[in-house]
Amino acid sequence: MLDDHSQGLSFLRSDEHDAMLSFIDGNNEAVLALRRVYPEGFKSPVHLHRKTQLWFAHSGVVIVSTGDGRWMIPPGHGLIIPAGLQHSSEMISDVEMHSVYVHRDVINTDRPRVVEVTVLAENLIEELVQDDVRRSATRRRELVMELLMDEISQLPEKPLGLPFPSQPNIAALCRHFLSAPAANASIDDWAQTLGMSRRTFTRVFRAETGVSFVTWRQQACIFASLPRLANGESVTNVALDAGYENVSAFTTMFRRMLGSSPSAYLKSSGVRIVRHP
Structure with a gap:
């Protein structure tokens, strides 16, 4: 105890x-x-x-x-x-x-x-x-x-769940994406890797996860960034490593999905977000 x-x-x-x-x-x-x-x-x-x-x-x-x-x-x-x-x-x-x-x-x-x-x-x-x-x-x-x-029963739900497909080959790509997120990852690249047409991939991916590939990619990028931000890594490094062109684009997506900036979102944990010039 x-x-x-x-x-x-x-x-x-x-x-x-x-x-x-x-x-x-x-x-x-x-x-x-x-x-x-x-x-x-x-x-x-x-x-x-x-x-x-x-x-x-x-x-x-x-x-x-x-x-x-x-x-x-x-x-x-x-x-x-x-x-x-x-x-x-x-x-x-x-x-x-x-x-x-x-x-x-x-x-x-x-x-x-x-x-x-x-x-x-x-x-x-x-x-x-x-x-x-x-x-x-x-x-x-x-x-x-x-x-x-x-x-x-009335608590507001937040988009912090990341569904994984049951098909092993698609799930493997999803797991790899979390270890190396890329905001510009394309449907065509994933479809080609899996040997599918673009249309087939988009249909199968939505059927497996319940969301579109673009929505999953956005959620996955934010999902992968939170542990690093919680560990005190700079917003700049996390944003650029995730494939965003600049910090502003990352912050905009973060705010759109979670309702506040990265620093405000993690403020309650006592983590100080470091920003580099």
């Missing part, structure tokens, strides 16, 4: 993570809230929960992977993970996680969804985390849980 904030927080070890998974699935409470702190680079094995999970990144950046895609959770955001879905996670930086586990008959979803956690939801989660330490069963706790369930 972690110490309270007033006593300082310690990182979770792998053996403690395994014990935590057993505790979560063995707990019969309707709503369970936990706080954990993970070190940068920590990777959880593939696992699942019997309950629906809201994985809230209080600080730090996390990538959650499933067989169908990857989802990024920056500070101030959460991922709603369906009950029974196998997934793993990787900490891009030191992460303080607040998780809420709810029986699937209370909150159910057919797919993972990244959501922006409102101030109200954050405060309610914090109250439940503190209350679970005390394990009190009061009318106040019931009211907090009821209000949080209602608030979760």
Whole structure:
């Protein structure tokens, strides 16, 4: 177990993570809230929960992977993970996680969804985390849980999920793209690499991912940039490495997709974005 904030927080070890998974699935409470702190680079094995999970990144950046895609959770955001879905996670930086586990008959979803956690939801989660330490069963706790369930149902979804195709050859290109994103990657190049016509590729890609290639490419470029920005790399370097002509073009796309500039978006994590002349 972690110490309270007033006593300082310690990182979770792998053996403690395994014990935590057993505790979560063995707990019969309707709503369970936990706080954990993970070190940068920590990777959880593939696992699942019997309950629906809201994985809230209080600080730090996390990538959650499933067989169908990857989802990024920056500070101030959460991922709603369906009950029974196998997934793993990787900490891009030191992460303080607040998780809420709810029986699937209370909150159910057919797919993972990244959501922006409102101030109200954050405060309610914090109250439940503190209350679970005390394990009190009061009318106040019931009211907090009821209000949080209602608030979760209204949290705005954010485009931080990146669907992956099931076809191995297309998925391989997608994985390579994430390691070396290129904002100017062309449909024709991918189609030629796969031995498809342009028309066939666009049809298959949309059928496999649910989005157009251009939309996926834009999301993937931003997706790949967030871990580097969270690690303090300059916006200039990240933008140019991703194939944008200049920082302004990158910032415009970032703002269009996420609603704010890179520095404002990561401000809540305490990361200082470095800008070079």
